[in-house]
Amino acid sequence: MSTIAEDELAFTLGSSRRVDLRQAERELQELWHTAGDEARRRGAEGVLRLRELNLVVYAEGEEMADRISAVIARLSQRHPSRAIVLLDAGLGEGGVELVEAWVSAACYRTREGGRHVCWEQVTVPARGEATGLLHTAAMRLMVPELPTVLWWPGEPRLRGHTFNKLGEVSDFVLVDSAGFSDPLAGILALSEVVADRSRNFDLEDLNWSRLTPWREVTAELFDDPMRVSWLERIDRVVVEYGSEDTYERPKRALEPAAARALLFVAWLASRLGWRLEHDQWESGDGSLSTRLRRAAAQVPDTIEIVLVPGQTPCDVPGGLIAVRLHVGPVVVSVARMDEACVCAARVKRGAADDELVRTVDVSPRPEDRLLSDELDLLGADPVYEDALMMAAALVSLRGQGSSGVAKGGLFMLRETNGGGEGGPAEKILLDADQLRRTLTRIAHEIAEHSPELSDLALVGIQRRGVELAERLAGLLAEYYGSRPPTGAIDITFYRDDIDTRISRPAYDQPVVHSTTLPFDVQGRTLVLVDDVLFTGRTIRAAIEALFDYGRPSAVRLAVLVDRGHRELPIRPDFVGKNVPTSRNERITVRLVELDGLDEVALQRDFAPD
Numbered sequence: 001m002s003t004i005a006e007d008e009l010a011f012t013l014g015s016s017r018r019v020d021l022r023q024a025e026r027e028l029q030e031l032w033h034t035a036g037d038e039a040r041r042r043g044a045e046g047v048l049r050l051r052e053l054n055l056v057v058y059a060e061g062e063e064m065a066d067r068i069s070a071v072i073a074r075l076s077q078r079h080p081s082r083a084i085v086l087l088d089a090g091l092g093e094g095g096v097e098l099v100e101a102w103v104s105a106a107c108y109r110t111r112e113g114g115r116h117v118c119w120e121q122v123t124v125p126a127r128g129e130a131t132g133l134l135h136t137a138a139m140r141l142m143v144p145e146l147p148t149v150l151w152w153p154g155e156p157r158l159r160g161h162t163f164n165k166l167g168e169v170s171d172f173v174l175v176d177s178a179g180f181s182d183p184l185a186g187i188l189a190l191s192e193v194v195a196d197r198s199r200n201f202d203l204e205d206l207n208w209s210r211l212t213p214w215r216e217v218t219a220e221l222f223d224d225p226m227r228v229s230w231l232e233r234i235d236r237v238v239v240e241y242g243s244e245d246t247y248e249r250p251k252r253a254l255e256p257a258a259a260r261a262l263l264f265v266a267w268l269a270s271r272l273g274w275r276l277e278h279d280q281w282e283s284g285d286g287s288l289s290t291r292l293r294r295a296a297a298q299v300p301d302t303i304e305i306v307l308v309p310g311q312t313p314c315d316v317p318g319g320l321i322a323v324r325l326h327v328g329p330v331v332v333s334v335a336r337m338d339e340a341c342v343c344a345a346r347v348k349r350g351a352a353d354d355e356l357v358r359t360v361d362v363s364p365r366p367e368d369r370l371l372s373d374e375l376d377l378l379g380a381d382p383v384y385e386d387a388l389m390m391a392a393a394l395v396s397l398r399g400q401g402s403s404g405v406a407k408g409g410l411f412m413l414r415e416t417n418g419g420g421e422g423g424p425a426e427k428i429l430l431d432a433d434q435l436r437r438t439l440t441r442i443a444h445e446i447a448e449h450s451p452e453l454s455d456l457a458l459v460g461i462q463r464r465g466v467e468l469a470e471r472l473a474g475l476l477a478e479y480y481g482s483r484p485p486t487g488a489i490d491i492t493f494y495r496d497d498i499d500t501r502i503s504r505p506a507y508d509q510p511v512v513h514s515t516t517l518p519f520d521v522q523g524r525t526l527v528l529v530d531d532v533l534f535t536g537r538t539i540r541a542a543i544e545a546l547f548d549y550g551r552p553s554a555v556r557l558a559v560l561v562d563r564g565h566r567e568l569p570i571r572p573d574f575v576g577k578n579v580p581t582s583r584n585e586r587i588t589v590r591l592v593e594l595d596g597l598d599e600v601a602l603q604r605d606f607a608p609d
Contacts, residue, residue, distance in 0.1 A: 021101045024122055024141060031105050031120070050080035050119065053375070054148040056138050056166060058156070060088045065123065068153065073106060074368040076119035079375045082143045083121040086134040100125070101137070128480060132448035135165035147171045147378065150201070151371065155180045157441050158189050159575060161448035167201050172378050174371065176206040178318055181437060183207065183259035184395050191392035192578060194385050202380040206370045207318075208387070211264055214320055217334050217345050217360045218268075227332070227347075231272060232294075236304045236326035239264055240335075242319045243309030257318040258288075259391075261307050264320060266391035267383070277302055280398040290397060314341040314363065336362070398427055426588075429561075429579060432598035438576040439468070442558055443475035445574050446527060449556070456484040457519050461491060461530045461542050467593045468560060469529040487517040489528075494541035521550030527574075531589040533559040536570035561600060563587050 019027045055072070059065040065087045072083045102123040124137040142148055150170040156163050167173060177186035193203055222228050241261035268274070273295040281288045287308045294301050312319045314336075322335035329350040334343050341363035346354040365373075430438060450456045453476065460469030466488040477483030528542055543555060558574035563581040579587060579602065586603045590596075 018100055018102055021124065021137060021140070024101045024103055027103045028105070028120055028122070031103060051082050051143060051146060052079060053081045053378075054142045054146050055079075055081040055083045055151060056142075056148060056170065057083065057085045057151045057153065058088065058134070058162070058166070059085055060154045062087065062089065064154065069121065069123075071368045071371070072119075072121060074366075075371055075375075076106075078372050080119045081149075082141070082146070083119070084138050084141050085121060085123040086138055087123055087125040088131045088134065089125050089127040101141075129447065129451055129453070132161060132451065135162050135169075138166060139169055142169070149174065149375065149378070153179065153367075155186075157444060158193055160441070160445050167199060170201045173201045173203050174206065174374060175203070177259060178207040178210070180256075182434065183256045183318065184262070185256075185434065187259055187262065187388065187391045187395050191388050194388055202378075204374050204381060204384065205388075206367075206374070207260055208263055208384050209370050209374060210365070211260060211267070211320070212373070213360055213362050214264060214323065214334065214343075215267060217343065217358065218323060218325075221332055221334070221345055221347070221357060230325075230327040230330065230332070233327045234272075234303055234325050235328065236306070236324075237265060237268065238306045238308060238322075238324040238326070240308040240310045240321040240323075242312030242321060255309065257309070258307055260318045261320060262391045262394050263387055264323065265305055265307075266389075266394060267387040270383070270386040270390045274303060276393055276397070278397070290394070312336065319364070320362075334360075427602045428599055429577065429587075429602055430600040435560075435598045435600060438560065439471055440475055440479075442560075442574045442576055443472050443479065446472065446556075446558065447476060447480055449573065450525060450527075452525075453480060453482040453484060455523075455525050455553070456527065457487065457521075457524050458484055458527050458529055459487045459489050459517070459542075459546065461489055461528065461538060462514075464531040464589050464591055464594065465529045467591050468531060468558075469527075472527075472529060472558070485519045487519065488515060489517070489542050489545050490515045491538060491541035491545055494545045495537070515545070517549055521546065521552050523550075524552050525554045525556070526552045527556045527558050529558045531560050532587045533557075533562045533570075533572055533575075534565055536566050536568035539570050540568055560589060561587050 055075075057068050057072070059068050065085055068085055072081075072085075075081075076083070102125075103120070104123075105120045122141050124134060124141075126134050126137075148170045149172045150166050151174040152163070153176060156175060175190070177183045177190060180186035190203065190205060193199065222231055239261045241258055243255060243257055269292055274292040275295055277291040277293040281290050283289075287306050289304055289306045292303045292305055294303070310321050312321050322333060324335070325332040331348045332346075333348070334345045336343055337359075341361065343360050343362050345357040345360065347357060348354045446456075447453065458469040458473050460466030466486075469486050469488075473483050473486045526546065528539065528546075530538065530542075533539065539557060546552065546555065556573040557570070559572045560576040562572055562575050562578050563585075564579075565581070565583065577600070581587065581602070588601045588603055590599050590601070592598050
């Protein structure tokens with residue numbers, strides 16, 4: 001795709017015009033009249049106003065908004081749109097209403113000359129509490145009857161209020177998991193979105209789009225009828241990827257940069273019908289490996305998958321360096337040439353010389369090119385969705401057991417002997433940094449749902465819910481300048497099994513803690529905070545206890561982990577992480593205040609309660 005050269009850009013209008021949001025449409029109409037006059041003054045026939053879609057973009061910070069505007073200018077030559085940039089300006093004083101916007105238009109000359117082709121952009125800034133209303137501005141500015149594409153170039157809060165509201169009115173959502181703080185965790189989060197069949201939009205990830213040349217050249221290698229039968233005999237796949245920190249990271253922990261390599265493996269597996277064979281990754285010589293099984297009875301029936309970190313000469317961390325498919329003594333490879341952004345596709349048969357099949361340019365594509373390619377193919381991508389679900393399954397495999405906790409990577413496994421040899425295995429779901437980011441996201445979601453923070457109070461369920469409530473209150477104070485009051489509720493004597501526990505051993509008796517509510521419950525919006533949501537019975541008891549102190553205007557629920565298995569019709573409003581579990585698994589939350597460290601762990605092989 002060609003981009004707009006500087007001398008092709010004819011003129012811009014209104015780039016600094018601040019208008020009343022309610023009058024934005026009228027201002028745009030006037031802007032187009034001005035654009036037509038300007039084009040005719042320059043000797044052109046007039047302007048051609050093109051809009052094939054609504055492009056809604058969420059920008060976190062003015063620096064990102066500036067970058068987005070530059071991308072839109074290049075993108076609009078191929079996909080002209082009504083661009084609506086929602087600028088989250090962050091902290092500071094901000095009203096609860098959106099009252100202003102900036103409107104602009106830009107025109108360039110067509111190659112044939114004579115007519116100017118123009119596009120338009122509306123930027124809506126918001127600060128503080130008003131950011132929770134940005135979706136309403138987007139809906140007001142959308143052009144009816146045009147498809148709507150939501151592009152979120154940062155790390156979206158996928159369960160947040162704004163994302164959900166924009167998703168409800170979007171036909172297509174574009175994200176880039178390469179820019180997530182942890183792209184591996186992003187694979188899991190995006191798989192949950194894809195698995196939600198109630199969503200209104202189709203999802204695409206620019207990190208997947210970057211694999212297009214690799215997928216195409218790999219598939220082309222097997223277009224030859226002499227090679228197509230090899231697909232049924234692949235016994236080993238080795239993927240080398242650009243590592244973030246090749247030598248400093250623990251050699252047994254998958255680092256976030258491995259996300260694109262996993263997506264490539266998942267693409268192969270989903271297309272060829274491979275299934276999981278092992279439940280963990282094994283380490284060796286800095287690499288990680290596992291095995292997949294063919295769905296049909298074939299020989300060989302398993303395929304070894306090996307991921308190897310390396311250093312790439314021309315790509316950001318996470319780019320592929322080489323892919324090698326072993327078919328007995330034959331190796332089919334796609335690998336970067338030395339010090340180049342060009343890959344050579346080769347076939348090597350045993351000791352014979354390599355056969356060069358073709359070369360392909362794999363230079364990093366600019367953002368507008370990635371976006372443009374996706375907009376060319378608007379609609380569901382079942383190949384991506386299948387690969388994403390397979391990648392999520394690979395991400396969820398356990399790391400190799402050892403003593404201690406591996407730092408830096410999603411697969412952090414501790415084998416805890418607990419009661420002795422053969423005790424339960426423990427997988428770390430959230431480390432300290434991930435837990436902090438999760439609580440930050442929950443705090444933002446609470447603020448989005450609570451325009452009047454002055455009427456809000458957080459109530460932690462004894463014990464760890466109390467510490468989590470205090471942290472959330474601190475985060476709200478840090479980001480929004482208002483710390484809601486906090487309290488603690490004890491549910492011991494409201495439990496529906498209190499009578500049955502009398503006959504249990506002493507170690508299984510409930511521990512009574514204090515209830516402290518240093519504020520008037522009456523008429524307030526209360527957010528109940530707990531660490532793990534399981535059957536829902538604890539939450540029922542907490543609500544019953546709260547109403548003994550007054551009648552709040554609303555009660556909402558925030559939990560760090562939802563593990564499923566509900567026995568009562570209770571659903572959380574704010575969730576840190578959804579973790580499907582079996583009855584013989586347990587979620588353990590450890591907090592610095594009580595346990596000396598921050599982490600969330602999944603423990604297996606427990607007898608059901």
